[in-house]
């Protein structure tokens with residue numbers, strides 16, 4: 106098998122479908138990666154995650170470095186063995202979560218010092234340490250260490266932050282490349298920044314291309330700017346990145362975000378939404394999201410979604426799921442998470458098939474008609 110080989114099998118407009126060949130398995134694109142924050146996709150066994158159709162999952166550097174610790178995971182044989190997932194794992198760099206979760210952050214040219222949100226202990230995350238942690242975890246796709254400013258900051262601040270992220274991208278590349286055996290079997294992705302600004306995004310893309318990466322992420326979106334502004338940015342950002350490498354939109358999103366982003370040329374996604382929503386009693390369906398706490402489901406013998414092929418929809422009624430969620434039963438969270446992840450994978454699969462057939466525009470308009478129909 107190849108270390109990392111991306112091939113585009115078909116395109117339809119800007120949308121494209123393909124595959125990434127890696128040592129631990131193939132990733133079909135457009136791909137949705139369930140988030141396994143703390144070495145677990147919450148409420149799911151790894152074999153069930155795989156059964157939903159996931160080719161790859163995401164692990165969080167920030168959480169794992171604090172608990173149980175990257176060195177401990179390495180001593181236990183790496184993240185794959187630790188959590189019993191033998192397919193590819195992408196790890197984020199920790200940069201985003203240091204900014205969103207930790208306390209008393211201090212940002213310098215060197216990196217970020219911060220206190221753990223768990224126990225207040227002091228830590229420092231710099232590009233070199235982020236690469237080391239991701240290597241200790243045994244990550245298959247490593248993300249460069251970056252800084253993600255809020256999109257509503259002044260442009261000069263966003264520009265300075267982007268330039269810092271590009272210097273960190275180069276340091277990440279160098280540190281990753283000196284990682285010995287791991288560098289020979291894993292891949293490294295750079296992250297484009299520049300918020301909503303086309304010129305800053307273009308400059309960021311040029312810097313990343315000059316360094317050279319296996320794949321390119323679009324960072325700094327889905328941070329509260331709204332779907333319209335995100336789509337407006339995606340009207341130019343993916344095309345600024347190399348055509349022959351996967352483009353990964355980080356932290357996105359809702360089903361309609363995924364369809365709109367694939368339409369604009371994005372190949373990979375991750376988001377906590379299907380898992381977090383599942384634990385909160387929300388189910389995604391082809392006819393839009395359902396709040397399973399709602400009393401209208403109390404005696405409804407239908408499945409969550411008659412078009413869904415998952416085992417939850419094949420077995421359990423809305424009435425039963427409503428009861429589990431209302432009662433705070435663990436099984437409710439487990440079953441809704443399983444359905445939501447299955448639904449997301451069926452959506453990705455539907456998009457991949459539509460692109461192959463050259464019917465993506467029809468797929469997208471049918472999807473929007475049904476999803477926003479409020480049945």
Ligand SMILES: [Zn+2]
Nearest residue numbers: 413415418444
């Ligand atoms: Zn289902």
